[in-house]
Amino acid sequence: MFQAGDAFQPRPAAEDSIFELLIETLEGLDDSARAQFLKQLFRTLTRLDLTETQSSEYWSRILQRRAEFTTLGKKISWKVALLDVLSSEGLLRVPVLVEYDDFKRLQVDAATDALTGLYNRRLFDEYLDKELIRAKRYNEQLAVVILDLHKLKEVNDRHGHMRGDDALKIAAATLRTTLRASDFAFRIGGDEFALLLPRTDSEQAVTLCRRVRSQYEVELLPMNLNVAVTLDFGAAVYPQDGDQRSELLGTADQRLYALKTSNRPSQRVVPMEPEQPKREAPPPPPTPHQPSAASPAKPSVVPAAEARSEHRKWERVSLAGTKAYALLSEAEQKTAKVIDLSYGGVALQFDKPEDLPNQFSAILHVPILPPVRVMLRKAYMLRSVGERSRIGCVFVS
Numbered sequence: 164m165f166q167a168g169d170a171f172q173p174r175p176a177a178e179d180s181i182f183e184l185l186i187e188t189l190e191g192l193d194d195s196a197r198a199q200f201l202k203q204l205f206r207t208l209t210r211l212d213l214t215e216t217q218s219s220e221y222w223s224r225i226l227q228r229r230a231e232f233t234t235l236g237k238k239i240s241w242k243v244a245l246l247d248v249l250s251s252e253g254l255l256r257v258p259v260l261v262e263y264d265d266f267k268r269l270q271v272d273a274a275t276d277a278l279t280g281l282y283n284r285r286l287f288d289e290y291l292d293k294e295l296i297r298a299k300r301y302n303e304q305l306a307v308v309i310l311d312l313h314k315l316k317e318v319n320d321r322h323g324h325m326r327g328d329d330a331l332k333i334a335a336a337t338l339r340t341t342l343r344a345s346d347f348a349f350r351i352g353g354d355e356f357a358l359l360l361p362r363t364d365s366e367q368a369v370t371l372c373r374r375v376r377s378q379y380e381v382e383l384l385p386m387n388l389n390v391a392v393t394l395d396f397g398a399a400v401y402p403q404d405g406d407q408r409s410e411l412l413g414t415a416d417q418r419l420y421a422l423k424t425s426n427r428p429s430q431r432v433v434p435m436e437p438e439q440p441k442r443e444a445p446p447p448p449p450t451p452h453q454p455s456a457a458s459p460a461k462p463s464v465v466p467a468a469e470a471r472s473e474h475r476k477w478e479r480v481s482l483a484g485t486k487a488y489a490l491l492s493e494a495e496q497k498t499a500k501v502i503d504l505s506y507g508g509v510a511l512q513f514d515k516p517e518d519l520p521n522q523f524s525a526i527l528h529v530p531i532l533p534p535v536r537v538m539l540r541k542a543y544m545l546r547s548v549g550e551r552s553r554i555g556c557v558f559v560s
Contacts, residue, residue: 182241276350279335287349306360306368490526508557
């Protein structure tokens with residue numbers, strides 16, 4: 164079966180030479196004679212009884228369609244162009260004039276992006292209208308997401324456009340492997356992608372986008388880029404953010420722009436979101452019961468109720484009930500349970516937290532990521548009932 168992205172070179176045919184000769188001949192006829200000839204031609208080839216006016220109009224569109232594909236570097240036969248024009252008007256339902264594979268190639272070329280193999284902008288516009296009508300009919304939610312490949316231009320400038328194309332291909336591959344079967348992914352511009360997520364609310368859409376971004380950054384690691392490339396995104400949901408396509412696209416664009424113009428750190432945290440934890444206020448002067456500034460830094464012990472009331476910079480994803488764990492020592496196979504995960508850090512449950520240094524490396528095994536090595540720094544410790552304690556850690560770049 165033909166797949167998007169496969170190379171295709173049409174076979175030269177004597178029929179095409181005859182077609183070129185036919186074009187030259189028809190150009191030499193007056194309008195009335197040309198229309199009469201074309202009417203008979205369509206009747207012979209397709210068994211359609213068109214008027215002379217319709218025959219002349221479809222002939223012009225066939226020539227235009229063939230020229231469009233030639234401009235794109237995809238030369239197609241006149242039969243394929245004829246079939247495409249007539250079938251798009253609902254006049255032909257069975258491709259009787261060309262081989263089925265040729266017709267499928269034309270459909271794939273017209274609907275997909277050549278570099279990534281994703282659906283193109285034309286299909287995005289078509290699918291958005293259809294899914295919006297479906298959502299209204301069945302009173303369902305529909306999330307529309309616009310994604311932007313952050314710093315693609317810097318990749319092209321520093322590493323060349325071939326590496327930039329590789330970054331785009333990896334983004335497309337990540338979307339294919341991360342999205343659900345009911346979701347649709349499109350490439351709608353040079354560095355822009357779009358998603359249609361049926362039956363998806365705002366929280367689900369944002370969580371999915373963050374998962375895509377995290378997975379994408381992991382997939383980029385083998386490229387060894389010295390640019391902090393990531394996927395920015397903005398999401399809008401019907402009906403909360405509007406019931407028209409223009410409203411949804413406008414809101415998604417605004418939210419994308421807000422994310423792109425937000426403050427970004429100078430260093431990148433890999434593989435999580437490229438942000439650094441908030442800088443804590445300087446400690447108060449030492450008292451007889453507190454260590455001096457020269458003493459080694461230790462994680463603070465915070466009561467559980469007080470810790471829960473703190474403002475969180477990153478959304479926390481609970482991993483309770485999963486088998487998520489962190490391998491702290493490969494030699495001794497020492498592990499800790501992963502309680503929850505955010506884009507700024509991770510919380511571990513550990514028997515003897517005093518055995519952990521203030522900064523240490525670990526290999527995280529969590530459901531949403533492949534095993535990945537990270538550097539962690541202890542931020543706080545919560546004493547719990549029994550011997551185990553909760554250790555809050557932040558990612559260190």
